[in-house]
Every structure is written in structure tokens, then in C-alpha cells.
Amino acid sequence: MFELFKVGFLTVTFTDLIDICIVTFIIYKLYSLLKGTIAAQIFIGLMIILLISFISQAVNFRALSWLLKLITDIWVIAFLILFQPEIRRLLVIVARNPFFKMFVKSESSEPAFLITEAAFELSQHQHGALIILIKSTGIRGYTETGELLNAKLSVGLLKSIFFPRSPLHDGAVIIKNDIIEAARCTLPLSLTTTVNGETLGMRHRAGLGISEQADVISVIVSEETGSISVAEGGQLTRGLSKDALRKKLTGAFKSPSVKGWKGIFEHYVKSK
Numbered sequence: 347m348f349e350l351f352k353v354g355f356l357t358v359t360f361t362d363l364i365d366i367c368i369v370t371f372i373i374y375k376l377y378s379l380l381k382g383t384i385a386a387q388i389f390i391g392l393m394i395i396l397l398i399s400f401i402s403q404a405v406n407f408r409a410l411s412w413l414l415k416l417i418t419d420i421w422v423i424a425f426l427i428l429f430q431p432e433i434r435r436l437l438v439i440v441a442r443n444p445f446f447k448m449f450v451k452s453e454s455s456e457p458a459f460l461i462t463e464a465a466f467e468l469s470q471h472q473h474g475a476l477i478i479l480i481k482s483t484g485i486r487g488y489t490e491t492g493e494l495l496n497a498k499l500s501v502g503l504l505k506s507i508f509f510p511r512s513p514l515h516d517g518a519v520i521i522k523n524d525i526i527e528a529a530r531c532t533l534p535l536s537l538t539t540t541v542n543g544e545t546l547g548m549r550h551r552a553g554l555g556i557s558e559q560a561d562v563i564s565v566i567v568s569e570e571t572g573s574i575s576v577a578e579g580g581q582l583t584r585g586l587s588k589d590a591l592r593k594k595l596t597g598a599f600k601s602p603s604v605k606g607w608k609g610i611f612e613h614y615v616k617s618k
Contacts, residue, residue, distance in 0.1 A: 457499055457524045458595035464504035465565050465574055466588045474569030475508040476518040476549050478533070481598055482561045489520050492531030499524045508567075518552060518564075534559060541582050553577045563598045565591070 377389060399414040461477060468475045478485070493514060497503060499521060507514045507529050517530035536555035539546055546554070553564030557577040564577040575584040576594055586594065 457521065458592060458598070460499055460501055460524075461504070461521070461565060461595055462588060462592040464501045465567055465591060467501070467505060468508055468567045469572045469574050472569060472572040473505075473508050473510060473567065474515075474549055475504070475565070475567040476533075476553050477504070477565040478518050478520045478531075478553070478556060479563045479565070479595065479598060480520065480522040480527075480561075481563060484522065485520065485556070485560045485562065488518075488531055488533055488556065489528045492517055492520070492528040494528050495526050497526045499526055518556075536580075538582075541584070544584075546582075550575060550577075550582065554580065554582050557581075563595070565595070 373393065395414065395417055399411065399417075402410040402414060457479070461479070465475065465477065503526065504519065506512060507519055507526075509515060514529040518533050519529045520527045520531055533552040534555040535548065535551045536546075536558055538554060539551070547568070547570075549569070550566050553566040553575070554577040556562055557564050558580040562578075566575040566577065567573075568575070573584060574586045574591055575582055576586055576591065577583075578594075578598070583594075
């Protein structure tokens with residue numbers, strides 16, 4: 347392989363340079379994802395240990411290399427345990443990439459209209475609601491925490507579920523395509539407690555929390571104000587009108603139409 351230069355006893359080739367750039371990019375993206383969390387500090391610690399291990403092997407420090415090998419032999423398992431939420435979030439981000447969504451079959455937009463109509467009517471009566479729409483991957487673990495329904499989606503059924511005196515009105519409804527899979531489901535709460543200076547209630551934190559961990563879109567109707575919010579990709583949009591909600595949900599039920607690498611790139615840039 348073509349040799350670029352030497353650093354002491356190390357010979358650096360063009361392939362090595364590409365390899366270093368790829369690894370650097372991956373580490374940078376991982377750190378960007380973890381930045382601001384406790385996991386970021388652990389991640390930096392692991393990187394330091396790996397760097398010291400590499401240096402000790404290069405200069406042939408046998409005792410230090412042996413000691414660090416004991417740590418690095420189990421660091422992969424420790425990494426999976428410590429970073430389970432972050433790894434899940436990373437995989438969800440990869441799955442949301444427009445390139446992979448090309449292979450997902452587009453669904454009918456009818457569920458978007460039904461959910462919009464139900465959310466608007468619930469909003470008019472200030473009946474709180476939390477509706478989760480599965481976009482690509484299922485969330486079976488959370489579905490099983492509630493009452494399994496597997497019922498055909500309809501405006502009337504959603505209104506009945508979230509009627510304040512209904513035994514199913516607490517918790518979330520999970521919908522896939524045009525089927526209500528379950529009701530009264532328990533969802534993980536987001537660590538975010540305020541957005542734009544406004545305190546989030548449990549319903550909003552649950553809708554935001556599941557959107558951080560899975561490829562879903564959450565529709566939240568406030569019981570206090572009747573306002574409609576949407577959480578997607580860990581971002582909360584509040585105060586949506588009926589038309590804005592319909593457009594948002596219609597887009598969620600259709601995979602992007604991209605043609606060729608140019609189209610993929612343009613769609614990816616627009617989605618940023």
C-alpha cells in the first residue's frame with residue numbers, strides 16, 4: 347500500500363489515514379449524541395483507557411498492557427449495559443435516515459385524518475389524550491403494559507377511550523397503521539421537564555420520552571388547556587392547529603419518495 351509518511355516506528359499509509367478519519371468521525375458523532383449527559387463522562391473515560399492501552403502496547407509496557415487488557419476485555423459488555431438508552435436512541439436515528447426509509451412501504455393517509463379529527467374533538471372538550479403512532483419499528487414492550495385491543499381505528503373509539511370516565515383513559519393508546527393495538531399503556535418519561543420555560547406534565551413527558559427512544563410520533567392533547575402537541579424525534583411542538591396536525595401526521599404515514607443518490611442527499615439535507 348502507498349506509504350505517506352513515518353512517525354517514529356509507525357508507517358502511515360493512505361488506507362490508515364482513511365481508517366483514522368472514519369474512526370474519528372464515529373467517535374465525534376457518538377460524543378455529540380451523548381454530550382450533556384452523564385454517559386458522556388463515562389464515554390470519555392473509556393476513550394482515555396483505550397488510548398492508554400494503545401500507547402502501552404506500542405511502547406511494549408507489558409505489565410500496564412496486561413492490566414489494561416483485563417479492563418478492555420469486559421468494556422464491550424459494560425458499554426452495552428451503561429449506554430443501553432443511548433444505543434437505542436442511536437439505532438433509532440439511523441433507522442430514520444431517508445435512505446433506509448425508501449425500503450419502507452408507504453401506508454394510507456386515512457389514519458392521519460381519523461386521528462386528527464379525534465384529537466380535535468377531544469381538544470374541544472378538554473379531554474386529555476396521548477396517542478402514539480408507530481412509524482417503522484414496533485414498541486411491543488410498551489404495548490404489552492396496557493390492555494391489548496387490536497381494534498380497527500375510528501374517531502368514535504378514540505373518543506370513547508379518552509372519555510374521562512372510561513377505565514382506559516389513563517395512559518397511552520398505541521396505533522400501528524389503522525389498528526389500535528393497545529390502550530392504557532405505560533411509557534417512559536422524558537428527563538426534559540420544561541420546554542420554552544413551560545413546565546411539562548406527565549402526559550407530555552411520556553409522549554416526549556417514547557419519541558426519544560423509538561421511531562414514533564406522539565399526539566398529546568392537554569387536559570388543562572385543550573391544546574394539541576406533537577412529539578417526534580425527541581422534539582416537542584406545541585399549540586398545533588387542526589390543519590397543521592393533519593399535515594404532520596400525513597407526512598408521518600408516508601415514506602419519502604427519493605430518486606437516485608442526488609435525491610437521497612437533497613432529502614437528507616432538508617430533513618436536518
